[in-house]
Amino acid sequence: MTEATTLSKKDFTSDQEVRWCPGCGDYAVLAAVQSLLPELGARPESTVFVSGIGCSSRFPYYMDTYGIHSIHGRAPAIATGIAASRQDLDVWVITGDGDALSIGGNHLVHALRRNVNINILLFNNEIYGLTKGQYSPTSPLGSVHKSTPMGSIDRPLNPVALALGAEATFVARSIDTDRKHLTEVLRAAYEHRGASFVEIYQNCVVFNDDAFQAITDRETKVINQIPLRQDQPIVFGKDGEHAVVARPDGSMKILPTDEAGDRVVIHDAHKDEPTTAFALARLSHNPTGPTPLGVFRDVKRPVYDDMLNDQIAQAKAKRDDGDLQALLESGNVWDVLKS
């Protein structure tokens, strides 16, 4: 029997009815992932999706792969256990802004700094959807939601800046409504060996509709999306009329391109030093104005699972496979003879 080598979206689609709200941005991400995986040559049996709790965390049920819908915030830890013990698998983490940045913040930063070989997709809708509409750690200051009738008083996190601060080796941002861009970013994340972090702006139609309107609206997106393209000058707007330039202190600002001249920043995600990527991440805090989209950082670093398995291989090479009887008899032993 010959193996079917060409798979299609259907092979990654489970028989479970998708139960997100009509119009939810999650549908677009699901479709993008289901279409991309066969293109990448991924195999359903070698793919594992791990999620936490929240609307987006239902994602694994809709993938015809292996999957764990786990508990709130812990998906990166569970995925670490899978990746560390099974190098042969493609491991994806599906999480949201509350799941990854609030209850699971600790696991996120540690999975990133260890550079475990997993792909983390953070669906950021700036709201708690499954608990019906409380502000989240990415909601803008002053957000009025169910638990903040007078406006939220805690400063939001910037997920991309956080990931860079956590020593992530791949950090990117995309948006649910731009299928082409999302697919390209996911492809790059998949091809990166080590931890990949992708923030996906995802619209919650019920509790936080139009949170990303500034960068998705047909009228405004052209002036608010700053595309990051490797080795290209960072310019945006109609005919590239705006440009990103560095201030003397290293932070970034936006100037008309004709004023910027040769000071326009040339994007280089492969730069080992993350300062420029961090400065780019700080260009926008919540995407209400010009916001960079694309791959901020993509560098090679030793991968946790590789190093762990290398140590095991080294130990085996040096000491042979373990001999249990010899282990028990290690140290001082003595014999009691039959009297």
Next chain:
Amino acid sequence: MSTTETTAKNGQPRSHVTLTGAVIRFAGDSGDGMQLTGDRFTSETAMAGNDLATLPDFPAEIRAPAGTLAGVSSFQLHFSDEDIHTPGDEPDMLVAMNPAALMMHLAAVKGGGTLILNIDAFTERNLQKVGYDSNPLTDGTLSGYQVHEVPITDLTLRALAEFTEDGRLNKKEAERSKNMFALGLVSWMFSRPTTSTEQWLGVKFADRPELGEANRKALRAGHAYGETTEAFVYTYEVRPAQLPPGRYRNITGNQALAYGLVAASVKSGLPMFYGSYPITPASDILHELSKLKHFGVRTFQAEDEIAAMGSCIGAAFGGSLAVTGTSGPGVALKGEAIGLAVATELPMIIVNVQRGGPSTGLPTKTEQSDLLQAMYGRNGEAPLPIVAPQSPSDCFYAAFEAARIALTHRTPVIILSDGFLANSSEPWLLPNVDDLPDIDVEFLTEPNHPDGFLPLLRDPTTLARPWAVPGTKGLEHRIGGLEKHELTGNISYDPANHHHMTEVRQARVDIVANQLPPLEVDDPSDDADVLILGWGSTYGPIRGACRRVRDQGHRVARLHLRHLSPLPADLGDVLARYDSVLLPEMNMGQLRMLLRARYLKDITGYNRVTGQPFRAKELADQLLAMLGQEVPA
């Protein structure tokens, strides 16, 4: 006890006393190296063929201020020419390196016992520091004891004078060898060769040979001091114990537990994954396993307790023998994730090395107060099997049994060890690994039903669901914390299904009891008046108590439980056979509550939480009281 008169090299008459056993306690500052001294004396004693049991006892603070009561660290060793089970109730000999150690431990020493005191540390300042109003060396406090005042610090410095004179060591470094001087002296008193310690020092200080040399010199100086000084009239000997023939080593509970897990990995053919966050008194398991990578053991030091548990769930899903180790506070943090392990029906082991609670409690002291946490410390109905080791070496077999249950029934299993078992040691008759049973594990490789793969279709004898690991084509499936349909594993909110699944999760635990061997009640006369029941590390003191009471002609039966969940099927019958049942626990009656509820049987508790293991005598007194006997004061 027999005595032989001899003459020392210096012509002084000496008495060589043969004892059946002795209890020695070394006590000093946390920085004085008392744990190491105890460990070395234990090793020498084990090599001499005695049976032994140890009780290390140290503060949670790494270095409390020098000379204070808070900083006292001690190590007690009981050794004997016969089979023993406890580290001993009362020391026959106390080695006290400073006034704090004397103050803390004098009350425990047997009347007439021997005290070896480092008088160099008995300065006015040190005496005041611990609140001695007058000098116990001179005020009559020690009149009931055989006191040896030894200037241990000074003698050590003199022995190492050449090292300080030529600058190889400074005075502080030289002084640190005083524990080896004390060890040399005690080794001489008990006729112990010091060769194994000398070899050990060579290895330990391979990087700083001058320290190894200095410590060896101090050790020999202590030995020679005993030999030549006129102060010591008696030397002692404890003959080798008549232990069952075979090969032995000395082992602590944590080490045995780590080895038991590795044995289960070898015997199941599954690679082992150990995800853990450092916590006293469980960290040594992580240290031990991290050295065993050549067995394919993957150790992962997680960012927190929850991540450690999460990583186990991931590794179990991937087909590893997944284990996490912690103590009670860590189990509290892991609770939600353990619930996920129950719900997803993945095999794994959670080791709880219990310590004093609640909250941070007594990190370095022992307790058995996490039984109800292990039983019920999760949201919802989330039952799981629980096993408990009873002695340091038994931790090996308890770990192996936990792995067998986990892998056979696809369930998380909790091992309840404790701080006493973790750190104390005993000689272990090593098993032949060929005699350990294989643990059969089969991954599912193809759909298990004509309609396709049903992730929750169970084995009728074990109620285990199939283990289909990623990488297996055609068995892709999703698991999670949401309630699942009883066969397909798809999310189900059906009321009847949830009730059914709740019953199945309990039945999957209960069915473990079907494969347990019958309980072995130790009841020599078969008509004992009282049954003494226990679990965990109370095994030693309970056995010791039974021996004492039986020696007085009383009939007592003894039963120790390995399995706490599910309870053995024949336990109810055993309990029914005895009118009186005594259950000592280092908690306020947790197993007693479970047994009373389950069997409607009245059980008498003896419940103390002092952070210390029970003494055999206090349990014997409880037994005598239940037997209507007068209890000696």
